[in-house]
Amino acid sequence: MQLLKEAELARIAKAVPVQMIEDARLFLQITEMETLGFEYVIFHNDSEKKCICLFQPGPLLEGLPGIIHGSALGTVIDTTFFMMAYYSARAVFTGTMTITFKSPGILSSVVRLEAKVTGTEGRKVILSCEAQSSDRTIIFAEASAIFFRMR
Template sequence: MLQRGLRWLVGHRQAAPLLQTLAGQHLPPGSTWMPAQPISVSSSSHLQPDKKDYSLPNASWSPIMVEMYNELMEKTVDGSWTRLPGSWRSMQFIKEGDLAKIAKAVPVRMIEDARLFLRITEVEGLGFEYVIFHNGSEKKCVCLFQPGPFLEGLPGILHGGALGTMIDTTLFMTAYNSANAVFTGTMTIVFKSPVILGSVVRLEARVTGTEGRKVFLSCEAQSSDRTTLFAEASAIFLQMK
């Protein structure tokens, strides 16, 4: 039944544009859909990602989000905190030497149309609106996250998987910038309270310890006024050899 459904989808005229988008390539009439072919790691111009900084305030940010952003920006003046640019692809913030090490551990394939999952929509305010600040001396990150309507679970409520994605991202940026760890070993999330779409979530992650290549971290997701705990998490990330 699944095969018949896929064959119908491939041959259906109205489905062709969708399949072309998913495949990232032109589909000749009657052809069988195939995924975009991966290519080798390359610095060629056609693989250069969008250079826009997606962590700057835009018209979709609420006044609370902007206020909290400005407060954190004030902490960057003395150099203790750093605002991490909002990237289009991971290759924008992973150092070249680290990318080479990752390629030794797992197959690294650069696909032309790839983007970070958090950048799945280009329209401001519909998906993941966020900015992350890092404190090197304290080995922690603070993330401001405003979920858009495309992240709905229950009516008007943020999907738990979307919050989990934002927690994972905050943990990763903390692990990478504080301890050069890139691989998620384990992550446990305990959800405490629902998040209303359009509200501001403050996530704070920190390194709690190390053991060999293992980096231990914790994270809390709270309301903007820090009176409501939405979720708490613990994780182990692995450093590269």
Template sequence: MPAPPITVSGSHLHSDTKDYSLPNASWSPVMVRLYNDLMEKTVDGTWTRLPGYSRSLQYFKEEDLARIAKAVPVQMVEDTRHFLRFTEMERLGFEHVIFHNDSEKKCVCLFQPGPLLEGLPGIIHGGALGTMIDTTFFVTAYKSANAVFTGTMTINFKSPLPVGSVVRLEAKITSMEGRKVFLSCEVQNSDRTVLFAEASAIFFQMK
């Protein structure tokens, strides 16, 4: 039998209002500088800094949650936590912030991977970088095209990414076809001289 659909209440959406995408003591000077550069671009409204919450429910509009529940009925679990916020301890995991540009249909994510994301010694696990790419794709697709479901994602890893590095991910919508939203993403170092990965994806809009 299918699970009962999600029910949304104010307590679900506002159980933890802390914004985890604000600078903290673990951010390196390079991460803070890039953050401040992007914050300057939000002054005229062309870019928007997106908050980082502890629960995935808080990222969606209530009407979209209802539509998602119809497509994929699941039972609400009260103690869930958004995967990227698996720990409240600073520095250890996915330190990141995402900025969105609606007119250009793209997002820029600043990412500083912590030591709990290691794969090979001193190198971030490929799955952790893939998670960050998928998240940046998702935010771009949802904010620019109201698409939420990952159809396909292809990643070409170009260079090992050291733990603690500051990474810049830029994802953009390249085209749309019916409910399909096509996106591309580049993952580079802070001064954009090293390419760590290239990716492409197809997301689907909700019916």
């Protein structure tokens, strides 16, 4: 699945120079082997004004034994925010992000993230996100962010 078209990457690259657009990644890849690190997919639903991310963290993202490291979950939250901000308002820069962790997430389980735009102010796009278990019974984290549109 191609999430950003080449023209969209070129537009971003004007504000943030990228030496080789073809090699640019929107997400860190720490290993060539699947299922060890970040495994995720993001769906943008324009009619419902939200992004849903399904994330299955591998063993390289372990914090405490068997638990997802908070920074790994934070990275996926930021990536989900980016997709929501970009596709809804063409905002591409994280200004601030606040995460409140509620419960530990289990490695190799599926985490469901849902991000929404909650408001706009000039160049600012204000977002919220909730990370929860796939059955939506456990909240792992709640987050808010402000992204900025390019000038």
